[in-house]
Amino acid sequence: MPEQPQILATLKEYFGYDTFRPLQQEIIHSIFEGKDNLVIMPTGGGKSICYQLPAILLPGITLVISPLIALMKDQVDGLLANGIAAAYVNSSQHPDEQQEIYQKVLDKEIKLLYVAPESLSFLDTILSQVKVSLVAIDEAHCISAWGHDFRPAYTQLGYLKSKFPETPVIALTATADKATRQDICDQLNIPEATQHLASFDRKNLSLEVRPGNKRIEQIYNFLSDKPNQSGIIYCLSRKTTEALAEKLNDKGYKAEAYHAGIDHQKRSQVQEDFINDTTQIVCATIAFGMGIDKSNVRWVIHYNLPKNIEGYYQEIGRAGRDGLPSSTLLFHSYADVVQLQKFADMSGNKEVQLAKLDRMKQYAESLSCRRKILLSYFGELIEEDCGNCDVCNDPPTFIDGTIIAQKALSCVTRIKEQEPIGTVIDVLRGAQNAAVYDKEYQNLKTYGIGNDIAWRDWQQYIIQLINQGYLEIAFHQNNKLKLTSLSKKILFEGEKISLAHLKELEKAKQPVVIQSDQGAAPDLFEKLRALRLELAKEAGIPAYQIFSDATLKEMEKFRPVSDEEFMQINGVGRQKMQNYGYRFIKEIIDFSSSKTKKKKKKSAKKGNTHKETLALYKEGLSIEEIAMQRKLAVATVFSHIMKLYNEGEAIDLHQFIDKQDIDAVKKAKEELDHPEGLKPYFEHFEGAIDYNTIKLALAILNQ
Structure with missing residues (x-):
């Protein structure tokens, strides 16, 4: 293990710091002792140094697993600027470029190699020929189905400890609750890893939540005393980022949109301009900001409710990393909750995602100190109110x-x-x-x-x-x-x-507006009856014990679209609201959406709705964004995409599925001896891969 003076000298020479931040030194010493470590350190806490500094002093190469191309590039650029030999390998590179990097690895000219989890298998031969001194897994929460950003490609990473049993593994993430922390360690085969939890308390961030009405006007007011300050506005859809950036530019702000539908070069330029203060405001989907070390972001706005507290905390953590006072503002509305519930329906761990969304909704509606809620969520308990949130300021x-x-x-x-x-x-x-x-x-x-x-x-x-x-x-x-x-x-x-x-x-809470009588809708009544029958069969009870016909008739007339409205229906009690409310509300929303579209397109040919989906697909929108814009269920848009593909339209199915999932389905297909239907696959994966993903994978494999 290097002596302390050498470690401090390395810190100063390569990173420019005289002293470590809390926990950094402890983690680095643990790595030099050959121990496995799990590091939970909020955004801006200095996670990267925990493995980058040891990488310089360890004899072999440090392998860094990272989920995003933009994140890898930013990290490697920063290391090269500091005089540290680093490179990355991912799908955006030409094979010749990758081969050149492999040779540098073999020639021991590289100290840190960043790799996407999908690219790991291509490196097996190379890594067998060199000494891997340290394995670092960034954004480690992606491995856990309990986490807020589960990525199936991460689930293969447990084999690294088996391949390099003597090599210490360090897993790092900005946000993970107690369940996720243990799951990360178990899946990475490092159950005895030392867990380092930095404080989540960012006292310099003010926390505010407002109802999501007249959001544009509220944003203008919010920005009125921040004319030249940098900030990020997080939105749920690509279309919103673009519309919002346009409106802000019309008001004289330098704003840009950032989302996955923009080409790689343009995204890099937006990122670069923001870092260099050429662009003041970025209106972005959640992918923006990961690993980007811009210290003077003065404010963060959430235009839509985030899907969980982990993601929200990580995103507000991009403000005020220099320690100076910074503002955060969150808008919430029931429409956002309904949309996020639909997204959760498509996830591989629906029940967990819905529970975490419910917790996020409770945060937004809370009358307790907001900092207390955030800190207790991550297991950090404080007894005094913070004095720097809207609840504390107006108790x-x-x-x-x-x-x-x-x-x-x-x-x-x-x-x-x-x-x-x-x-x-x-x-x-x-x-x-x-x-x-x-x-x-x-x-x-x-x-x-x-x-x-x-x-x-x-x-x-x-x-x-x-x-x-x-x-x-x-x-x-x-x-x-x-x-x-x-x-x-x-x-x-x-x-x-x-x-x-x-x-x-x-x-x-937002006031409950009781819907007026919207008249008879026999089609809706039949849909509600069919849903009632389905639920009754699942529960093994008579249909009338779920809801009476009279209750269904009242739903048909008043069409409630929130928990509060649903509770106003005669015959809906607390338990039934909990057990069945979401399913019936979803049915009513889907019916209302399709009815609206029929009114708008009376002249359109019946059954041509998937052509509207095709037009939006060609604009570069994702399935979720098409669903949001068209007010359809995600599953409905997915069925459109499959229909368009089967009709010979130029649909690239690969963009909706990870290669890891395709490989998993291919392997299952062989092991199960080409089974009939989707159910055998779903049961084989124990629900970890949903039906739509399986259907996509089989369509690609059958090409």
Whole structure:
């Protein structure tokens, strides 16, 4: 292991720093001792130095796995500028260029080699001929189905520890909750890795959330006192980034759009101009900013609700990396939630994604200190409010919630932290249902001690306890509620707790606009009946026990499109809302969308809707963006794409699927001996690859 003076001299010579930031030195020493490490360090915390500095001093080569071409290029450019021999290999390069890099690796002229996970297999022969001193896996959360950005190509990386058993592995990510952290270590075959958790507290960032009405006007007002400051506006769709950039330019701001539909050269130019302060504002989809070290981003706006807290935290973390005061603003609307629910439907881990989206929605609607919520989500508990968020600056009316908290925490204790929020509330309220009686919870001391509080009020109080760090959700254990280290202060140490008055919470939410009677729609009624029958068969109960015909008729007339509106329908109670609400709302939204389109295109030929999809595809929109623009389900747009492909249209199916998934389906096809239908494949992958991806892969393999 190098001596400390040599390590500090290397830090100064190559990176220009005299001292390490918190945790960096500890991590670097651990690597030199040959140990595996998991590093959770927020954006701007200095993760890269943790493996780049050891790479310079270790005798062989350091292999860095990285998910994005832009990220690799930025890192390698920075290393070369610092005089460190580095290169990257990915699909954007010509084979001759790659061969030249391979030769440099063999000649020991390169210290760090960045590789996309998909390209690893091509390097096996080369890596067998050199000494790999360190393996670094950046954006390591991508390996975990519990994480917020799961990428199937990452799941093969566990073999690296088997291939290089004596080589230390360092996995790094800016955001990972407790479940994701353990899953990363298990999948990478480094279960004993030392976990280093840096503080997530970015005190210089102010946090603000606003309802998503008149967003453009609100953005103009927000920017009025920031005429020359750099900022990023994150949007859900490509079209929004372009429209927003255009409007900002019309107002005199230097703004550019950034998304995957723009050609590589243009994207690089936007990135370069932003880094060099030539462009002031970038309106971007979420891919922008990863690994880009621009310290003077003064503000970040989320035009749409993010799909989870991990992604949101990572994106706001791109502001204020120089430590100076910086602003963040999040808009939220129910329309965003519905759209993100549709996206979750297409994901390989739907239930986890929906639970995390629900947590994001709770953050946006919260009346607790926002910094407390973010920090407790990542397992960092603080007791004082931050004083630098909109809730702290304009606090709600509080009540003494100590007895309420004691009852809730006692109940979680009595059921041994084995149940999600719904069952906890049922026990508190003394519910007489199977969820309670099957496990004999009616015999617990806490059974029925909270029957004086309504179910939905209990739900809001428990969410506040989660927000304040007294409870946490175990997403990897079917969303079971767990106690935290703060819980005992309420239970055993006499600590008092304040909870927001629930009337304030209702005011903070967007008002529920009850739909007017929209008239009869026999087609919708039949769709709702068919859905009811499907759900009844799944549950093994008569259809009328789900909803009566009268309730379906009321849905047909009033067409509720949010949880709050749905609860106004006669015959919809709390439990049925939880069990079936999303499916019925989705059916109503899909029906309303298709009806709107029929009105607009009465003259169009029936059944030609997939041609509209083709036009948008040719504009470079993704399946999700087409779905958003056309107000269709993602699955519907996918069916259009497949139909267009089968009709001979020039559709490149490869852009909708990873090579890793194609290879996996090909292998399964051989192992299963060319099975009939999609179900054998789905069961073979245990749900890790969804039906649409399997269908795509088979279409490509059958070309």
